[in-house]
Amino acid sequence: MTKHFACTACGKCCYGLLPLTFKDAFANIGRFPLCLSWTPVLKGSKDFPMVKTLGVTITVAKGQELAVLIVPTSFIPSSLPCPALQADNLCGIHESKPSRCKTMPFYPYRDERFQAELTNPRPGWECDTSTSAPLVYQEQKIVDREDFDRERQELLDEVPLLRRYADYMFKYSHSLPNNLMFSVGKTKAHQVVTSLSSFLTATQNTDARNIAQQQLPILKTYAEQTAGDPKLAFFHNNYVNWSKEMAYLAK
Amino acid sequence: MKTCPCGSKSFFDDCCGPIISGTPASTAEALVRSRYTAFVVGSLDHVERTHAPEIRSDFNRAEAERLVTDCEWHGLRIHNVHETGDTAEIAFVIRFRHNQKLITKGSLSKFRRDDGHWYYLSNSPAPHIAEFRGAKLGRNEPCHCNSGKKFKKCCGSGIEQSGA
Numbered sequence: 001m002t003k004h005f006a007c008t009a010c011g012k013c014c015y016g017l018l019p020l021t022f023k024d025a026f027a028n029i030g031r032f033p034l035c036l037s038w039t040p041v042l043k044g045s046k047d048f049p050m051v052k053t054l055g056v057t058i059t060v061a062k063g064q065e066l067a068v069l070i071v072p073t074s075f076i077p078s079s080l081p082c083p084a085l086q087a088d089n090l091c092g093i094h095e096s097k098p099s100r101c102k103t104m105p106f107y108p109y110r111d112e113r114f115q116a117e118l119t120n121p122r123p124g125w126e127c128d129t130s131t132s133a134p135l136v137y138q139e140q141k142i143v144d145r146e147d148f149d150r151e152r153q154e155l156l157d158e159v160p161l162l163r164r165y166a167d168y169m170f171k172y173s174h175s176l177p178n179n180l181m182f183s184v185g186k187t188k189a190h191q192v193v194t195s196l197s198s199f200l201t202a203t204q205n206t207d208a209r210n211i212a213q214q215q216l217p218i219l220k221t222y223a224e225q226t227a228g229d230p231k232l233a234f235f236h237n238n239y240v241n242w243s244k245e246m247a248y249l250a251k
Numbered sequence: 252m253k254t255c256p257c258g259s260k261s262f263f264d265d266c267c268g269p270i271i272s273g274t275p276a277s278t279a280e281a282l283v284r285s286r287y288t289a290f291v292v293g294s295l296d297h298v299e300r301t302h303a304p305e306i307r308s309d310f311n312r313a314e315a316e317r318l319v320t321d322c323e324w325h326g327l328r329i330h331n332v333h334e335t336g337d338t339a340e341i342a343f344v345i346r347f348r349h350n351q352k353l354i355t356k357g358s359l360s361k362f363r364r365d366d367g368h369w370y371y372l373s374n375s376p377a378p379h380i381a382e383f384r385g386a387k388l389g390r391n392e393p394c395h396c397n398s399g400k401k402f403k404k405c406c407g408s409g410i411e412q413s414g415a
Contacts, residue, residue, distance in 0.1 A: 168309065174376040197313040204308055212313075237350070244320070245313035
């Protein structure tokens with residue numbers, strides 16, 4: 001199978017949740033509203049081995065094994081654009097944009113053999129996938145693999161940090177395994193998210209005050225933007241809660 | 252003088268007050284009561300100080316401070332105390348309202364005494380205690396949070412009555 005792809009700069013993929021490396025998350029601490037998002041994958045899923053490599057594995061009820069991706073995430077509802085997206089639909093931080101954006105349409109959280117479907121535009125996206133667009137994928141390999149490999153390596157490098165955080169969360173949040181089990185296969189609206197404050201505590205971050213000072217105004221802005229819309233209540237309530245925690249740390 | 256939020260029926264100044272101010276708790280149970288009361292009155296220095304040194308940096312103070320303001324505290328009930336020498340295990344239930352939801356949380360916590368000071372060590376969930384408690388208290392009985400109201404008008408509001 002061969003796949004062709006060219007970005008037409010329609011800006012449609014610059015909406016909603018954006019998974020980040022820890023490096024990119026902290027480099028953009030004054031730009032994105034951040035949280036940690038937990039995505040469980042059942043044993044037997046084609047993504048299970050890769051998620052096991054990049055995340056953590058837990059055993060839940062009846063010996064069921066669950067692999068979980070824990071990803072620093074720009075926590076933005078799908079109806080709202082990335083704060084770096086300009087009016088002309090171009091990226092305001094193109095040169096230094098996160099690895100996740102550079103690697104699009106590919107996704108190194110998934111095995112390279114399963115990347116073909118990721119070149120298919122989602123509804124409303126205007127990607128050029130005609131044969132006149134460059135060949136980007138053939139024989140289960142990505143043709144121009146520089147960005148994919150770099151992002152994958154960054155994810156691998158961050159696994160020890162991520163597992164340290166997971167150990168902390170499983171030690172102190174006894175409801176977490178159940179919540180993860182419940183969110184298997186559910187939509188993004190039911191996904192498990194945890195706070196930046198828990199990550200800063202778990203990793204004993206000595207720069208917490210500075211981080212909180214930069215994050216606080218972002219969370220407040222998103223809390224205002226999402227106020228009063230019942231469909232965005234999940235986002236709004238989290239922005240409000242995390243604002244309180246960042247306000248305490250920023251003091 | 253106000254009664255202590257921990258439910259001991261003593262005055263705050265004769266109960267958790269002095270412990271929160273720094274007087275060592277004489278028993279592990281007194282420490283549990285004072286740590287609960289510290290959340291009610293918003294004195295989290297006491298909670299942080301009485302985490303065992305090896306887990307103190309794990310205390311997410313920012314989150315705890317948020318819970319102090321976001322939760323309405325409805326009461327503490329001590330169920331079982333096993334204090335032997337310098338270690339203790341205590342089963343207890345706290346009830347609180349958070350995001351309009353009434354939450355009953357049963358816990359089994361471990362404590363250790365170092366140089367006359369009791370410290371909190373660890374916690375595991377004990378949901379069976381909470382269920383037992385909920386089943387036992389009648390809707391028209393006085394609420395265990397010592398509000399003076401009937402259970403059904405207080406912590407029991409919004410709880411479906413079981414058929415039993």
